[in-house]
Amino acid sequence: MVTSARARWDPVQPWLGLAVRLGLAAVWFWAGSTKVGDLAAAGRAVNAYQIFSFDVARVIGAAQPFVEIALGVLLLLGLATRLAAGVSAVLLVLFIAGIASAWARGLAIDCGCFSEGGPLAVGQTPSYLPEILRDIGFLIMAAFLLRWPRSPLSIDRWMAGGQRLEDEDE
Amino acid sequence: MSSPRGPGRQGGPGRRPDKAQQGPQKAQGPQKAQKGQKAAQKKSSARVVREQLARERRRRRTLWTSLIAVAVLVIAGLIGWSVFASQPSTSDFTAPANATADGNAIVVGNGPVTIDIYEDFICPFCGQFEKSTGSMLDQMVSENKVKLQFHPVAYLDRASSTNYSTRSSAASGCAANEGKYREYAEALFNRQPAEGSAGLSDDELISIGTSVGLDGGTFGSCVRDGTFKPWTAHVTEAGSRANINSTPTVLVNGKGVNPNADAINAAVAAATK
Numbered sequence: 001m002v003t004s005a006r007a008r009w010d011p012v013q014p015w016l017g018l019a020v021r022l023g024l025a026a027v028w029f030w031a032g033s034t035k036v037g038d039l040a041a042a043g044r045a046v047n048a049y050q051i052f053s054f055d056v057a058r059v060i061g062a063a064q065p066f067v068e069i070a071l072g073v074l075l076l077l078g079l080a081t082r083l084a085a086g087v088s089a090v091l092l093v094l095f096i097a098g099i100a101s102a103w104a105r106g107l108a109i110d111c112g113c114f115s116e117g118g119p120l121a122v123g124q125t126p127s128y129l130p131e132i133l134r135d136i137g138f139l140i141m142a143a144f145l146l147r148w149p150r151s152p153l154s155i156d157r158w159m160a161g162g163q164r165l166e167d168e169d170e
Numbered sequence: 171m172s173s174p175r176g177p178g179r180q181g182g183p184g185r186r187p188d189k190a191q192q193g194p195q196k197a198q199g200p201q202k203a204q205k206g207q208k209a210a211q212k213k214s215s216a217r218v219v220r221e222q223l224a225r226e227r228r229r230r231r232t233l234w235t236s237l238i239a240v241a242v243l244v245i246a247g248l249i250g251w252s253v254f255a256s257q258p259s260t261s262d263f264t265a266p267a268n269a270t271a272d273g274n275a276i277v278v279g280n281g282p283v284t285i286d287i288y289e290d291f292i293c294p295f296c297g298q299f300e301k302s303t304g305s306m307l308d309q310m311v312s313e314n315k316v317k318l319q320f321h322p323v324a325y326l327d328r329a330s331s332t333n334y335s336t337r338s339s340a341a342s343g344c345a346a347n348e349g350k351y352r353e354y355a356e357a358l359f360n361r362q363p364a365e366g367s368a369g370l371s372d373d374e375l376i377s378i379g380t381s382v383g384l385d386g387g388t389f390g391s392c393v394r395d396g397t398f399k400p401w402t403a404h405v406t407e408a409g410s411r412a413n414i415n416s417t418p419t420v421l422v423n424g425k426g427v428n429p430n431a432d433a434i435n436a437a438v439a440a441a442t443k
Contacts, residue, residue: 038328039254040406048415062254063247070246080232080239087243109415159231 017144017151024088024141025075031113032068039065045112049098050105067091075145078154085145092139096132103128260407263400266347273401274408275319276346279311283441285434286421288321288414291338291358292329292365295429299418300359303431308352316438320351323409324402325417326365334369336402341375343398344389345382353382 035042043061047054071091074084099111103126111131150157265273275286285307289296310316322342324335338358345354357378363369370378372393379389392398418429422437 036250039250039257040410041325041328043254044325044410044415047410047413050413054411054413058254059251063250066246066250066253067243070243074239074242080235083236083239156235159235160228 013148014151017148018153020141020144021075021078021081021151021154024085024138024145025072027138027141028068028072028075028088032065032072035061035112036065036069042112045110048107048109048112049102050107051098051101078151078156081145081151081154081156082149085142085149089139089142089146092135092142096135096139099128099131099135102126103132258400258403260400260403263404264398265401265404266343266398268346268349268351269401270319272408273404275321275405276342276351278318278320278352279314279316281311281314281316283316283438284319284423285310285316285438286319286321286419286424288323288409288417288419289355290323290326290335290417291342291355292326292334292363292369293417294362294365296418297359297362299429300356303429303434304356304359306431306435310438315442320355321405321409321414322355322402323406323414323417325406325409325415329365330363330367330369332369332371334363336399336406337369337372337393337396338375339402339405340396340398341372341379341393343401344392345379345384347392347398348384348389350382350384354379354384357382 035045039062040058041061042065043058046052046061046064047057049057051057052060068091071084071088074080075088095111095113102109102111108126110126111128113131113135263273266276268276268278270277287307289299307316307318311318322339324333324339327333327335329335342351342355342358345351358375361370361374361378376386376390376393379393380386420427420429420434422434423441425437427433427437
């Protein structure tokens with residue numbers, strides 16, 4: 001039973017890994033590119049959480065879109081996939097915590113995940129639960145790559161010399 | 171991190187030939203078997219060394235790729251920070267006439283109760299707010315009940331393809347400089363472009379100005395030169411710093427009030443008592 005499950009899993013895992021890796025890369029590109037055009041707005045989005053002081057929030061808001069795009073590049077290339085997945089997971093946990101805390105404090109803001117964010121206009125209701133569930137979905141993708149970082153078409157594999165060392169422990 | 175299926179497949183293609191060789195060797199004479207065993211031992215110790223070297227290489231490779239990846243992430247963050255830090259300082263501005271002393275807002279009226287209004291000319295709710303409460307606010311000013319302080323913040327530059335928020339706010343500064351902020355703001359909201367559009371062109375901003383009695387020459391060159399764009403940046407940053415993150419935001423004597431006529435009326439009445 002176990003071996004047959006493994007026999008089915010082994011050929012699937014690398015391609016699933018590729019799909020997850022490219023999917024997470026797309027998520028980060030999307031997140032970063034919607035914010036990178038207006039860094040002041042990104043700073044306001046961070047400030048809207050009212051966790052950091054305005055000046056700290058501005059620095060975070062300015063740096064974050066670039067880090068998100070860089071993570072997207074690392075995942076797209078498959079360079080240090082496990083590390084990129086780990087950083088992704090840490091960021092996602094922080095985002096989820098931030099949204100949850102905004103929710104708990106009764107703030108009415110857009111999470112600013114894929115937009116400039118900030119507080120909502122009068123009459124708009126926040127959608128914290130879908131935002132958190134979405135981030136948990138991304139977190140699961142990151143966790144998959146943490147557990148199975150190897151996938152085809154990656155610099156990691158190319159440097160390992162193709163398939164040869166594929167299944168050895170790290 | 172070790173993979174549980176490592177040993178299973180690790181031995182696969184590499185080891186099986188050895189085992190296959192050992193089988194028939196045992197059937198041969200004892201001497202030959204010993205020789206075979208020694209050879210196998212040698213082979214396996216060579217393999218252990220090889221594997222150790224491979225592990226060492228792998229570890230080094232992981233270390234370097236990790237270092238490169240971390241460097242990429244750190245550099246990306248620093249780029250973001252330096253791009254932001256290199257943006258022109260917002261303390262370098264000239265406020266239009268009729269602005270507050272700190273330059274944060276345009277003052278209309280001179281009543282005892284102060285109402286601060288943060289608005290963005292492309293924000294749909296600001297347009298609705300103007301339509302529903304604009305005339306009431308103007309009346310309060312003419313009855314000398316209130317002093318209005320308008321903060322035309324440019325929060326929604328990304329909502330148009332031409333930074334309409336900044337351009338319209340700077341144009342409203344030009345109008346304020348000629349003492350016609352209210353008239354101009356009202357006219358702008360009447361022709362408010364949709365979010366996601368290109369917004370109104372500079373020419374349209376100018377013709378709206380002349381339609382409320384502004385001089386096409388002075389006002390026109392002020393809009394075209396973007397004279398008050400640095401001021402707009404200042405107003406926007408001051409609003410952000412004051413934790414004003416959504417538009418419209420209304421403060422009556424510094425206290426947040428729902429942006430509707432009833433709430434403002436009640437707050438002004440309470441403050442007048």
